[in-house]
Amino acid sequence: MARSTDKKPDGAAAAESLGSPGVEPPVVEPPVVEPPVVEPPVVEPPVVEMPVVEPPWWTKPKPSRRRQPMSRDAIVKAALTIVDEEGIDALTVRRLGEALNTGSATLYWHIGSKNELAEMVYDHVMGELELPEPDPANWQHQIKAMAFDLYRLLLRHKDLVRLSLGHLPTGPNTLRVAEWNVAVLRGAGIPDQVVSYFGDVMSRYLDASVLESTTQTGPPMEMVGEYFRSLPPDRFPNMLALMPTAMVGSDEERFGFGLDLLLRGLADYLANS
Amino acid sequence: MARSTDKKPDGAAAAESLGSPGVEPPVVEPPVVEPPVVEPPVVEPPVVEMPVVEPPWWTKPKPSRRRQPMSRDAIVKAALTIVDEEGIDALTVRRLGEALNTGSATLYWHIGSKNELAEMVYDHVMGELELPEPDPANWQHQIKAMAFDLYRLLLRHKDLVRLSLGHLPTGPNTLRVAEWNVAVLRGAGIPDQVVSYFGDVMSRYLDASVLESTTQTGPPMEMVGEYFRSLPPDRFPNMLALMPTAMVGSDEERFGFGLDLLLRGLADYLANS
DNA sequence: GTCGTTATCGATCGACGATCGAGAACGACC
């Protein structure tokens, strides 16, 4: 449905307008002959054809048997560069077109929608995650290490995580990560239903943690601190008592603490059912 | 800074334009006398003055000693109604103005920015949460019950949670909930630093869980299921094996599972470290 | 050559958050 109503160039109409030159307006100004844009030849690595695994609703780039113009991959990479350097809010279709020396209309031939692009960018980043061979005997250590790697990876790409919050993992690289996790946990003998639940919980916690570490809307930190200190002590005694601990610990430490709780909880759950 | 550059009606200029009638354009059309809009008298409950606790950067409604026009409270309530009935995306300043029989410019006199409004709406909802007297002896039970209540409360208001994801709790009602939690945990003898970390983790997990239960972007569920079943078995054996368990369990059960893990983990942490 | 497909691109749409300036409504004060 998504692309079924494609823009079909009306060949007949085009031919007609060409065949009736009398209608053409007098030459107001000669068409500005753009100097051929000397594109730095983006040296694409030789395309190794390998069975593509990706959601069927992602717009296919119409099997390109033509020149090498505006590959979907180049779009995704350019988008990721913008996100990394200027943040997610700077990623607009216009800005992306600018980075690729084209306009927004051109991009929409390739990407379907901005949400779709966002999922592709997210999945592209997931491809950067290195995964060791699953070793179920060390499942706790492996899961923990993977979670930290993923946490840092997402942080490295600024607020990219905002792209994917309520989404199921459907991209090929995201699926690869999911498969690895499930392999480790199932290999460790954890019941399928528990694996399913636990994976759910972990991905939520991870996304939310990254989000909290990156999002920085709201008033500046010092203003918040001052406000907190000004709270009436009779109504917020415990919050005030907790203030000194509020600034202690890096984001990563706090993330690690929660991760530790989840794994301890899982171990306890498995032991005591 | 936020409101320091307020629109200051330039009294001098106003007086000048009044004092030089010659400049007035000829009567082009008589000012359309709007029939007095018979506002259904929004019966506000008698305002009980009580010490206000709220962030200093929230725009104050300029101590209103005038008629009762467009209170900030009425705006927040109308906004919440829109969110509840039509979702967060329907909450635009124009739509809100429509609901209040006014325009967007009027609203901006009261609210400063849409983000500010969003925080107020979120905090308003937090005011709906009922909290029992803290009973530290039953801290695990109390925290669990509170988390479930809050989870259901946020779900009841659709995708409202998207308003507050990366934010610190700064509204008065949100602070009240935070104070309650800290009171319970500290009362149970849990060290301050642990309380601080745990509160962090809990709020992340809660927000992320609500978010996942509400957000429904992406392709329709059945399409995703079909896609998952079509994955190549040699590359995704474990994901495929897990499929039967993927649809089992309500959102609330899954939320409860993670909540249980966190509490078990905390208990284990306190006991063994 | 011609023809249909694939792709590019300027112009444009409707909606968004936010701002401006004119002026109306109101309390305070003389």
Added chain:
DNA sequence: GGTCGTTCTCGATCGTCGATCGATAACGAC
């Protein structure tokens, strides 16, 4: 009771966003 400054309303408008349209160029197949 007039006048004055403050408080609030409101239509008009700005710049930007995601997305679409129609014209047209580039290309492969026949």
